[in-house]
Amino acid sequence: MINIEALYKVSYGLSIVCSGDKNRGNGFISNSVFQVTAEPPKFAVCCNKNNYTAEFIQRHNAFSISVPDQNVSSDIIGSFGSKSGKYFDKIAGKTIRYGDTGVPVILNRCIAFFEVKLLQTVDAGTHLIFIGELINAEVLDNNKEPLTYLYYRQVRKGVAPKNAPTYIDKSKLEKPKTNLISKRYKCPG
Numbered sequence: 050m051i052n053i054e055a056l057y058k059v060s061y062g063l064s065i066v067c068s069g070d071k072n073r074g075n076g077f078i079s080n081s082v083f084q085v086t087a088e089p090p091k092f093a094v095c096c097n098k099n100n101y102t103a104e105f106i107q108r109h110n111a112f113s114i115s116v117p118d119q120n121v122s123s124d125i126i127g128s129f130g131s132k133s134g135k136y137f138d139k140i141a142g143k144t145i146r147y148g149d150t151g152v153p154v155i156l157n158r159c160i161a162f163f164e165v166k167l168l169q170t171v172d173a174g175t176h177l178i179f180i181g182e183l184i185n186a187e188v189l190d191n192n193k194e195p196l197t198y199l200y201y202r203q204v205r206k207g208v209a210p211k212n213a214p215t216y217i218d219k220s221k222l223e224k225p226k227t228n229l230i231s232k233r234y235k236c237p238g
């Protein structure tokens with residue numbers, strides 16, 4: 050049996066994952082960035098095959114990871130997390146730095162960023178897992194808290210859309226079983 054509610058008990062952080070170059074870049078919100086190994090430091094991200102950013106990461110063989118502070122604007126989360134860059138330039142107008150590999154790094158309300166050189170791509174079905182070596186890591190603000198998935202869901206009342214690996218189809222949630230015959234109001238005889 051799979052109780053989908055149990056999946057909410059896993060902890061994640063939210064990041065903005067970007068790739069591309071000065072001509073055209075793109076990025077998406079991810080709650081599936083994690084450190085894979087310590088020596089050498091490697092990071093992975095799970096990216097839906099339909100995400101426009103997947104094409105950029107495969108073409109440029111590198112990606113950046115920006116860690117937003119927990120009060121990052123809803124505009125940033127909305128533009129990177131719920132709209133595809135196929136239809137508009139989502140990094141236009143953002144505060145950007147270009148990394149050693151040439152990929153854009155989003156800085157808006159971000160407290161740290163990483164740059165990763167792609168080493169391996171694992172096909173996981175609906176998603177690709179991009180694994181790469183960390184080549185750059187910087188702290189931008191030591192006084193703010195990173196945005197966690199829990200804070201995003203519970204405080205900011207956000208949800209994960211279909212392309213997120215943690216998307217939950219509410220129609221599949223188990224309904225709580227209720228005891229229809231109340232003990233206190235049993236009909237006599």
Ligand SMILES: Cc1cc2nc3c(=O)[nH]c(=O)nc-3n(C[C@H](O)[C@H](O)[C@H](O)COP(=O)(O)O)c2cc1C
Pocket residue numbers: 063075076077078079080081082095096097098099100101102103129130131132133134135176201207208209210212213214
């Ligand atoms: C909270 C949150 C977490 C998400 N996590 C992921 C993720 O880990 N992997 C993924 O492929 N998409 C994830 N998404 C969905 C993408 O951010 C979204 O589909 C985005 O619009 C894709 O943009 P693109 O097509 O421009 O690449 C997440 C979205 C949100 C709001």
